[in-house]
Every structure is written in C-alpha cells, then in structure tokens.
Amino acid sequence: MTIEGCRARRALRLTAGAALVLLAMTLTACKKEPNLTGKWTGPEKLLLNGETNNVLLQMTQTGNALTAQVQTPAFKTEMKGTVSGSHFELTAPWYPEQPFAVGDLVGSDLHVRWDGDNDLNTGKGQETVLHPATAAEVFPEPAYIAPPAIKPVGYNELAKKPPMGWNSWNLFGGSADDAVVRGIADAMVTSGMRDAGYTYVNIDDTWEGTRDAQGNIRPNRKFPDMKALAKYVHSKGLKLGIYSSPGPSTCGGYPASYGYEEQDAKTYASWGIDYLKYDWCSAGSIYKNDQLQPVYQKMGRALEETKRPIVFSLCEYGLGDVWKWGPAVGGNLWRTTGDILDEWDSMMKNIHEQVPSAPYAGPGHWNDPDMLEIGNGRMTNDEYRTHMSLWALSAAPLLAGNDIRKMSDATKSILLNKEVIAVDQDPLGKQATPVKNDNLETWIKPLKDGGVAVGVVNLDNAPVTATVKASDLPLKGSVSGARDLWAHTQVKFVKGEYSTTVAAHGTLMLRVR
Numbered sequence: 073m074t075i076e077g078c079r080a081r082r083a084l085r086l087t088a089g090a091a092l093v094l095l096a097m098t099l100t101a102c103k104k105e106p107n108l109t110g111k112w113t114g115p116e117k118l119l120l121n122g123e124t125n126n127v128l129l130q131m132t133q134t135g136n137a138l139t140a141q142v143q144t145p146a147f148k149t150e151m152k153g154t155v156s157g158s159h160f161e162l163t164a165p166w167y168p169e170q171p172f173a174v175g176d177l178v179g180s181d182l183h184v185r186w187d188g189d190n191d192l193n194t195g196k197g198q199e200t201v202l203h204p205a206t207a208a209e210v211f212p213e214p215a216y217i218a219p220p221a222i223k224p225v226g227y228n229e230l231a232k233k234p235p236m237g238w239n240s241w242n243l244f245g246g247s248a249d250d251a252v253v254r255g256i257a258d259a260m261v262t263s264g265m266r267d268a269g270y271t272y273v274n275i276d277d278t279w280e281g282t283r284d285a286q287g288n289i290r291p292n293r294k295f296p297d298m299k300a301l302a303k304y305v306h307s308k309g310l311k312l313g314i315y316s317s318p319g320p321s322t323c324g325g326y327p328a329s330y331g332y333e334e335q336d337a338k339t340y341a342s343w344g345i346d347y348l349k350y351d352w353c354s355a356g357s358i359y360k361n362d363q364l365q366p367v368y369q370k371m372g373r374a375l376e377e378t379k380r381p382i383v384f385s386l387c388e389y390g391l392g393d394v395w396k397w398g399p400a401v402g403g404n405l406w407r408t409t410g411d412i413l414d415e416w417d418s419m420m421k422n423i424h425e426q427v428p429s430a431p432y433a434g435p436g437h438w439n440d441p442d443m444l445e446i447g448n449g450r451m452t453n454d455e456y457r458t459h460m461s462l463w464a465l466s467a468a469p470l471l472a473g474n475d476i477r478k479m480s481d482a483t484k485s486i487l488l489n490k491e492v493i494a495v496d497q498d499p500l501g502k503q504a505t506p507v508k509n510d511n512l513e514t515w516i517k518p519l520k521d522g523g524v525a526v527g528v529v530n531l532d533n534a535p536v537t538a539t540v541k542a543s544d545l546p547l548k549g550s551v552s553g554a555r556d557l558w559a560h561t562q563v564k565f566v567k568g569e570y571s572t573t574v575a576a577h578g579t580l581m582l583r584v585r
Contacts, residue, residue: 106158108133112182112202113209116144116325120246121281121292125325128211129173129182129202131160138162142173143211145321148357164188166389166410169417173197180204214320214358217331219366225373225402230383232435233497235347235405235469237272237313238265239443242414242473246278246324249294250301257308259476266309268488269497270472272347272383273305274313280326289327289336302344313347313383314340318367319354328354329371337374340382348375351387364392365401372402385440385469390425395432395439405438405469412442414450416577420531423462424506433467433503440469447474447483454578457558460486461527461579464496465504465515491557492581495525512538512574518546523585525557530574538580539571545584557581 108131116127131140131153138153140162151172153162164172172188180203187197238256240248257273260266281292291298298314305312316336317328329336329350340348350371352364359367368386375382386406388394398406408429409422422441429439444463446456463470472487479487495517504517504527511532517525524545528538542551542565551565556572558581563570574580 106177108138108155108158108160108177111205111210113205114200114202116186116200117198119292119325120278120294121326123282123325126209126211127200127202128205128209129184143357144325145211146317146319146323146325146354167413214330216358219359219363220370220373222366222369222400224400225369225376227399227436228376228381228384228402228404230381230436231404231438233499233501234438234467235272235383235385235471236268236270236493236497237274237311237347237471238270238476239274239276239313239349239471239473241276242412242443242445243448243475248275248278250296253295253301253312254304256476257305257310260310261308263476263479263484264488265472265476268490269493270470270487272311272313272471274315274347274349274471276315276349277322277324277351278326279314280316280322280328283327283332287332287335289329289332289339292326298343306344311346312344313349313385314343314345315349315351317351317353317355318371319352319356319358321354323351323353330355330358333371333374334377337371337378337382340375341378341380345380345382347383347385349385349387352389352391361392364388364394365397368403369401376402390429395429395437398432399437404436405440407442408439409441412445414445414448416451416455419445419451419455419459419462423466426466426468426503427505430466430503430505434501435499438467438469438501439503441466443469443471443473444487445473446486447472447479452577453482453486454575456483456486458529458577458579460489460492461558461581462515462529464492465517465525465527465581467496467498467501467503467517470496489557491555491560491583495519495557495581495583498525511536514540514544516545519583521585522548523583526580526582526584528574528580530576530578533576535573535575535578537571538574539569540565540580540582540584542568542584547584551584553585555583557583 111130113128116125119125128143131138136155140151151162158177161171162173173186175182175184182202185197185199279291279295281290302312319328320330322328383404384402386403389410390408394406408426412422426439426441433439498519500520502518504515506513506515513529515527530536554563556563
C-alpha cells in the first residue's frame, strides 16, 4: 500500500470516530426536556361520607414558568408556578409565600403533594397521583340557579356584642367529631371559658354526609346524632354552631346548600343549631362577586323563616365590600380577610386588611378578621397577647381555635383575661384604627364609659420604649386613671405621659379614664 493510501484509511477512521462523538454530543444536546403543559385528574382525597373528591389540574409551561388552573368540586382558581426539569411548584394567589402544590412528572402521571391543604395534625400535605385527563373527566358545570332580587332581611336581634366561642377548624380541621365537640363543651365549662363569655361551640367543615331521597342533608359517621349533640351542648349552657356554603360543595368538597337553602335552614333549626358559618367556596365558580349580596340573602331569608335565633356568619374573605351590605342579608358578622395562619405575618396582615371596614362595625354587625390562633404553638406568648389585644381593640369576634381541653397556664391567662375581653365586648361597639410611628403602632378604641382603650404594638424584633401621651387621646379632660390590662396594675401618667418597655412583637394595652 502506498503511503498516501495508509494516510487516507487513517483519516477515514478518524473521521468516523469524530462523527460518532459528534452524534453522541448532538443526541445529548437534543435530549427532550419534559413539558408540563396538559391536563391531569385523579382523586384528591376520599371524603368521610364515602364520596371521592377529585381534582383537575391544567398547566401551561413557558420556559421555566407555569400558569395553572386547579379545580375541585369546591373551587376553581388560577395559580402560577415554576418548573425545574420534571419538578414543579405552584402558589395560590391568597398566600403566595409558600407552595400550594409541589410535584413531579413521572412517566405520563403527576405525583402531587398538596401543601396548601395540610393535615392540621401531621402538618403534611395530602399526596396523590394524577393521570392525563380525558374529555369525559372534565368537571361538568352545575345548573345555574339565579339568585333572588335584592330585598333586605330584617335584623335578628342577635350578636349585640361580638360573638365569642370556639371553632374546630384551626387545630382539628377534618378530624373533629362528636366526642371532640362534647369534650370541648365540657372544657369550656371547667376551664372558665363559658363564664368568661365564650358561648358558641362551632363545628366547621367536614361534618356533612350525603342527602337522603328527600334531599335532606345528613351528618357523616363522625356525628351520628346532631340533634343529640346540640342538646348536650345546650345542657352545658352553651350554643352549637355549624358550617355550610352557598355553592354545591364546601371548601372540603362536601355537600353544601346550593339549591337547598330553605331545606337546610329548616334542618339546622330542627337540630337546635344556634350559629351558621356560610363559606363562599364553590359558589365562586357559579356566581360573580357582584352577586354576593343576593346569594347570601337567600340563606339569610331562609334562616329568618325558621323563626329560630341563628347567628349568621358570612365567610366571603372580604369580597365585594361585604361590610356595606352584610346587615341587609341578615348577617351578624362577616369575614374581611383571607384565612388566618398561626404566624405573626399572617395575623398582622389580617388585622391591617380590616382597617378600612372600621366605620361599619357596631352592635349586631361585626367585622371578622378570622378566628384566634392563641395556644396553637407557632407564635410566642407575646405575639399571642398582641393577637388578643388587636382583636379586642377591633371589636372582632373572639372564636378560640385551640384545644380547650389541655391549655397551658399562659394560654389560659391570655384567653381568659377578662379586662381585655371587656374591651372587645364594650357596648359602644367601636373598632379601633392604627397610627404607625416607626416600629410602633398605636390603636385607640373609644369606650362606652367615655374612656379609651389603647394598644401600642411593637413591630420590631427587639424590645422598645413606648410612650402614650394624654394629648393624643380623645378624652374629655385630663387623665384621671389608667390601668395596664396585661400586667393588671394601675399606672400613672406623669406630665401627661406614660412610658414603658414593650417586648418584641408585644403590646402595651391600657384602659384610660
């Protein structure tokens, strides 16, 4: 072979090797990344009434960004998220600080953990596997029922002071049952809660069973005899509350009152119910926000027609300026905010969002920044004292959300502080508004006796000195006396001022004459 022939064969071998390397590099570079655009469905959870709560998740991926729609029988909402390979995270508009859903694409399925719906006992989200959805698995739209014409419902003469009691949701979620409610009722008496003014024992979502052949709602296996339970609670000098929604499903996916308003109201009255929390939830997928008033009016009218005194609590998260029309639908209190969490930022966010509604608070109609988290363990005792102080200054309903059966001494001292409770229950019914000065925020509430309640909140993470000046208070004349409602001591204004140190995230609360 000639030298030129050997060189040619060697060059051919080199060229082939280079081609293989180039092919491998090309295949690696062109490897298809997973794309999360599509629709998936599957069971979110099995309900306690034997029904399955399905979820439909529709996602569109653009680069590393996601837009999504999450739909269950209870709600339909738009979300945003991010993608990293086959992993994704979605956040909900009502709480963008933490993921609502996290998951991975495994083959053609989605493995999802719903962190926005954590089990309140384990703190973990429900996990499920969703498969690609067919056209037949898209949720059918419920038949539209037009709301009634607006015609004001009369005042039921209830809740002349902000309602006080307990609600099952914040701690127990879906695990509350007949035994828990009876135990709470017992503890409301033995702990002194009842005598301090806490009257209502309210069952939140997941009590519902299915409807019978006549359409009557029945409780599920957790509550075998709701009428007997009401009788037991009443025997303790307390009142029983229950929960529903104006949509087809409650927030938890259970049967709600859509199309059954009059029937459900009669059922509640026959059981001996004293309080109804009515949560917007799935109604938002049927009605627009400008229909809130007539939709809530329908249940308000139904409750009125039962002739039973039932406090009507509207839970619509502050939509549609509810404080302006709440009384006209028979409402006694209405949510002004989204759901509260047992966290400082969430608690402060809710109370600040309520400020614009202050002029609308008063006897029989109260603004509700959601339930109390005191004693549930994720805030400090100073923060819990601030929680109680601000709810009292705002004339807010005081609905404890902890386990009354086993309270620490610190939790008891906060929830049972009769001097602070008296500020909340003051017959004048005025709601305080804040004035901010650096890291201090001062709330002033006029009282029926001509005095004022003052709360100075330390927003800082370190102790600060707070000064209250008599000249800043709406009093007739000079200060004749003042009392620190957490220290339970009289204090003196010197040269028209009182100063003291306030702990980080703590509150100085005074009653001044």
